Amino acid sequence: MSNPGQPTIRIGDSGSVVLRAQRALRRTPNLGVELDGKFGPHTESAVKDFQADSRLEVDGVVGPHTWHALPDGGPMPLLKEGADGDVVHDLQRVLSEGKDDWGTLPGPIDGKFGPKTRASVEAFQRWGHVEVDGVVGDHTWAVPLHAMNATLETAVGLKYV
Template sequence: MPSPSLHPSLASSTLSLNSRGPEVAELQRRLAAAGFAPGAADGQFGARTEAAVRDFQRAHGLTVDGAVGPRTWAALGVQAEPPTAATGGGISLQQLQDLMPRLSDSRAAACLPHLNAAMAEADITTPQRQAAFLAQLAHESGELRFFEEIASGEAYEGRKDLGNTEPGDGPRYKGRGPIQLTGRSNYRTAGRALGIDLEGNPTRAADLDIGFRVAGWYWKGRGLNALADAGDFREITRRINGGFNGLAQREAYHRLALELLSV
């Protein structure tokens, strides 16, 4: 797939069956590069291109409607220039890299549109909420570099409290995503909430488009926005970690995120 790029006019355009023009040709090129089959890059949004869009949306956990809007463009690696957190929008690439300096340029660019989309979906839309969310993700995922638990997952085998009742469930449903989703029952619950079959396709939780959405779902569902509003970062850590492991590092990320987002 082409590298993620800033393209405000393209990312804001909506394309559907019978659309025509250079935007359609760019869509067709990106679909083809992603391994789908839209036909020739002729700038005409016909039935074959629509089918490729639907297949792409289905594979990436998007609403399967055959129309290309901001979320589908983002999954294709096209993003508009994000507004700053101070105005209630997403964060910028520079802010992300300043907060997580171990993140490579290519990884940061790949993560950003999905991160911003997930924060919007989960109402993580104020600087206070974003700073807390980003700080916790930075610690949990090694600055967004690790979306799958390094351990095999055998330690979770037979854990009925996690819903792991079938042989192989431990490795199958090991921790994935920037906030580690773990256990068959949690995969099932998250998947149902997001409209994705994560129980049947657990590795999708480690993909950027789904992993960030899972993290946002987890965050919002556990009332962490309210705690961020109240400035209770310690309790956010307890609810995510079950204790206070790594609290000093989490707090250091939080202080820097607050500074970067000008809170």
């Protein structure tokens, strides 16, 4: 099970467990799901669509069967200056491939999140209309890459969840 031990949630709920469900729904992929941690009408509608597509009982409630059918809703890593490793390497690769869209290269693709990678992330955040802080968190991972029908997180790879 990709979302073990999660409580049943429904419209009106909020918090980190709702954010986990919203991330999972975006990975179905339903790029229209907003990552705000609030289980409102839009999240309920996305849950119902997922349940119908998965041949589950369509009630808009995320209970054990829906949690089991959803992809992993865990967060991608939080990346900022000083981070390193394979996920940074893959982020740099995706940022390099989109340089024509956001205009700033991340520097060498070396798996080290330095000032040039930060500048590229900031350019990407401006392009994606999210908070520009140079940190790759939930909202930056969720930016749609329009031409590829993907998000930054799916382009980098969900293996880091």
